[in-house]
Amino acid sequence: MCLAIPAKIIKIDGHKAIADFGGLEQEILLDLVDAKENDYVLVHVGYAIQTIDEEEAKETIRLFNELAESTEE
Amino acid sequence: MQSSQKIARALSNKIHDTVGDREIKLMHVCGTHEAAIVKHGIRALLPENLNVIMGPGCPVCITPKSEIDAAMKLAEEGVTITTFGDLLRVPGSNGSLASTGKAKIVQSVSRAAEIAEHEETVFMAIGFETTAPTTASAILRHPPDNFSILCSHRLIPPAIKWLLERGEAKLNGLLLPGHVSTIIGVRPYEAFPVPQVIAGFEPLDVLYGLHMLVKQVVEGRATVENAYPRAVRYDGNVKALKMMNDVFNQVDAVWRGFPTISKSGLMLKDEFQQYDAVKKYGIRLKEGKPAKGCRCDELLRGLATPTDCPLFGKKCLPTSPIGPCMVSREGMCKIWFDAGIR
Ligand code: SF4
Numbered sequence: 001m002c003l004a005i006p007a008k009i010i011k012i013d014g015h016k017a018i019a020d021f022g023g024l025e026q027e028i029l030l031d032l033v034d035a036k037e038n039d040y041v042l043v044h045v046g047y048a049i050q051t052i053d054e055e056e057a058k059e060t061i062r063l064f065n066e067l068a069e070s071t072e073e
Numbered sequence: 074m075q076s077s078q079k080i081a082r083a084l085s086n087k088i089h090d091t092v093g094d095r096e097i098k099l100m101h102v103c104g105t106h107e108a109a110i111v112k113h114g115i116r117a118l119l120p121e122n123l124n125v126i127m128g129p130g131c132p133v134c135i136t137p138k139s140e141i142d143a144a145m146k147l148a149e150e151g152v153t154i155t156t157f158g159d160l161l162r163v164p165g166s167n168g169s170l171a172s173t174g175k176a177k178i179v180q181s182v183s184r185a186a187e188i189a190e191h192e193e194t195v196f197m198a199i200g201f202e203t204t205a206p207t208t209a210s211a212i213l214r215h216p217p218d219n220f221s222i223l224c225s226h227r228l229i230p231p232a233i234k235w236l237l238e239r240g241e242a243k244l245n246g247l248l249l250p251g252h253v254s255t256i257i258g259v260r261p262y263e264a265f266p267v268p269q270v271i272a273g274f275e276p277l278d279v280l281y282g283l284h285m286l287v288k289q290v291v292e293g294r295a296t297v298e299n300a301y302p303r304a305v306r307y308d309g310n311v312k313a314l315k316m317m318n319d320v321f322n323q324v325d326a327v328w329r330g331f332p333t334i335s336k337s338g339l340m341l342k343d344e345f346q347q348y349d350a351v352k353k354y355g356i357r358l359k360e361g362k363p364a365k366g367c368r369c370d371e372l373l374r375g376l377a378t379p380t381d382c383p384l385f386g387k388k389c390l391p392t393s394p395i396g397p398c399m400v401s402r403e404g405m406c407k408i409w410f411d412a413g414i415r
Contacts, residue, residue, distance in 0.1 A: 031210040046181025056303040068075035
């Protein structure tokens with residue numbers, strides 16, 4: 001139920017948008033977010049519920065790598 | 074760049090080192106977390122003395138029988154019931170919504186509102202804070218008069234409060250649900266005096282969240298940490314929260330397996346009462362009896378696991394479910410059964 005899937009906004013038309021779910025394009029609703037084209041959003045039951053912060057996403061990956069390196073024998 | 078396996082191993086080692094020989098019990102409250110944990114074999118990467126259990130994290134499972142019975146009664150009277158997939162097969166007191174032939178699966182509330190342009194339609198609105206704003210936004214778009222909702226939305230922080238006050242599950246900390254938190258943010262959890270970490274749903278997100286959580290437990294801290302910052306902001310989704318507040322009042326509500334939990338449900342405000350199916354059809358909610366032998370109630374409170382239930386995988390199967398936890402893709406029994414756990 002609380003599954004939300006990341007998608008990239010391709011084209012906005014009013015409160016609707018076409019979003020790319022890894023190759024599959026589907027219409028989503030933008031009522032709950034302020035998003036622009038090319039933004040990544042989390043989509044839940046047809047609605048974007050939050051924009052994904054790309055800087056934070058990169059930071060998390062950097063952190064994971066650091067963790068793995070720090071435990072290398 | 075390190076491989077995912079290498080990062081997972083590093084996190085697993087850190088968790089083992091941190092936990093040592095302590096007995097630690099953590100709860101998550103999200104079926105999507107349970108699905109990720111089981112699918113990626115995360116429990117096998119954890120020390121045996123670290124117990125990660127599931128609480129009331131499945132909206133379909135915690136929807137009381139009374140509300141399913143009410144929807145079935147409306148369906149029998151000829152109203153089209155629309156809802157999200159899993160709910161259709163949950164047993165009510167007398168069959169399930171699927172057996173009425175008047176229930177339709179929708180992918181979103183906006184689709185239900187479209188159906189209402191042609192027929193009398195009730196949307197059974199289930200889900201936590203992740204989902205409730207979508208219902209609010211549909212109501213704010215003034216759907217047709219044929220449309221109303223049976224509001225089964227529930228709120229997570231009041232349930233956490235109940236669990237902590239009751240204390241029966243003896244929890245050392247909570248892994249908080251990432252997508253509920255994208256909406257509500259960090260603040261609502263700050264009132265709870267236990268270690269808490271908000272986590273995402275990729276296997277590494279879950280492991281990382283657990284690592285932060287055991288660190289807090291062992292270091293004797295109790296704060297809310299955010300291990301999912303790419304999706305969760307401190308204030309949550311302010312726009313979505315405002316819509317929820319504009320449309321709903323918080324009310325006391327019954328959860329399956331729990332008594333009434335204070336301020337844990339949502340009800341349409343007076344100005345939207347034309348969309349309230351309970352008022353529109355004069356529904357009286359009557360609690361049904363729990364299925365005999367089913368341990369969903371204890372499961373939802375973190376007091377049992379599916380393998381504790383003698384019916385699991387025997388009389389109770391996904392094809393002939395006895396309780397809701399065997400129906401929903403977020404129900405612990407269904408997740409464990411599908412993964413081959415017996
Ligand atoms: S296995 Fe079936 S009967 Fe047992 S707790 Fe789960 S849903 Fe209920």
